[in-house]
Amino acid sequence: MTDRTYGTRLPGLPKEAPTGKLIVVEGADGSGRTTEVAALREWLEIEGHAVVDTGLRRSDLVSGEIDRAKQGHTLAATTMALLYAADFADQLENKIVPALSAGSTVLADRYIYTLMARAVARGASRDYARHLYGFALRPDLVVFLDARPEILLHRAIGKYGSLDYWESGMDLCLSRDLFESFFLYQALLSREFDWMAKEYGFHPIDANRAPEQVHEDIQRLVAPLYGRRFVAPRRPPVGPSGPVSRAASSRRAASA
Numbered sequence: 415m416t417d418r419t420y421g422t423r424l425p426g427l428p429k430e431a432p433t434g435k436l437i438v439v440e441g442a443d444g445s446g447r448t449t450e451v452a453a454l455r456e457w458l459e460i461e462g463h464a465v466v467d468t469g470l471r472r473s474d475l476v477s478g479e480i481d482r483a484k485q486g487h488t489l490a491a492t493t494m495a496l497l498y499a500a501d502f503a504d505q506l507e508n509k510i511v512p513a514l515s516a517g518s519t520v521l522a523d524r525y526i527y528t529l530m531a532r533a534v535a536r537g538a539s540r541d542y543a544r545h546l547y548g549f550a551l552r553p554d555l556v557v558f559l560d561a562r563p564e565i566l567l568h569r570a571i572g573k574y575g576s577l578d579y580w581e582s583g584m585d586l587c588l589s590r591d592l593f594e595s596f597f598l599y600q601a602l603l604s605r606e607f608d609w610m611a612k613e614y615g616f617h618p619i620d621a622n623r624a625p626e627q628v629h630e631d632i633q634r635l636v637a638p639l640y641g642r643r644f645v646a647p648r649r650p651p652v653g654p655s656g657p658v659s660r661a662a663s664s665r666r667a668a669s670a
Contacts, residue, residue: 421548424507432514435639436551438525439632440607441559442600443581444569445621446628450559451523453629454636458519463640466513469523473504487579491536498529499546506550514551526550527614531606535599536586540609554639557632558611559621563600567593 418431439454441447455465471477480497483489489497513520530543538546561569570577577592579585583599584592611618619631630646637644 418552419548420550420552421545424503424549427507427511428515430515432511433517434514435519436510436514436522436553437519437636437639438522438527438553438556439559440524440527440556440616441621442561442566442603443578444566444573445559445561446625447523447559449625450628450632451521453625454632455521457633461640464516464518465521466509466518467521467523468505468509470498470528471501473501475504476501484580487585489585491533491538494536495529495533495538495546502526502529502547503549510551522553525553525556527556527607527610531603531610534606535583535602555635556614556616557635558607558616558618559628560618561621563597565622566600567596
């Protein structure tokens with residue numbers, strides 16, 4: 415277990431290397447992470463793999479406290495980082511490691527990388543963030559869904575009807591305007607993710623496309639983890655106004 419961490423193993427965790435797979439899907443809000451995790455889980459379960467999913471603010475220990483602390487828009491940056499670290503540590507000990515040790519696949523809808531990027535954007539050093547989350551397990555695969563900020567904005571408005579205070583970085587006082595703050599905050603996070611992509615071996619995926627295209631790209635990365643080669647399903651030809659049936663294609667060929 416020790417050689418799979420980024421630093422020091424949490425006390426009480428087994429020393430044996432887990433046999434399951436840890437797959438992380440990272441990306442900003444609106445990049446399609448949750449949609450992809452659901453699709454990936456369905457595909458893996460059909461293939462016969464036991465799957466457990468996890469994400470941020472899902473521990474029984476502190477998730478409720480984080481939600482309550484964020485309601486007043488007064489949560490300090492250091493307190494936020496420590497609360498999220500406690501949330502992650504609780505899930506690692508009681509959910510992630512047991513599932514991996516049982517041979518299951520763990521799908522993480524975000525992991526320590528988002529937490530590190532948020533901490534650095536709020537003034538922490540990279541060394542501090544790296545040390546704070548050094549007990550985390552190294553994933554078998556990290557995919558990063560890369561979407562343009564304007565796409566993220568459009569999806570957030572379409573889904574929630576407004577922008578989130580924290581996801582827009584309003585606590586950083588980057589701008590009094592919510593929309594301007596959103597773009598400035600996304601730029602800060604993007605800079606950190608670009609650095610981490612090289613440092614931690616992310617596999618970037620173009621998330622500006624349709625979900626099924628994104629899913630196929632990720633399937634190609636995931637399949638080799640299980641000793642398989644992914645073969646994309648054959649799609650019908652696409653015409654100017656949508657898919658073209660084989661019959662229609664044949665009729666056009668016959669009349670040509």
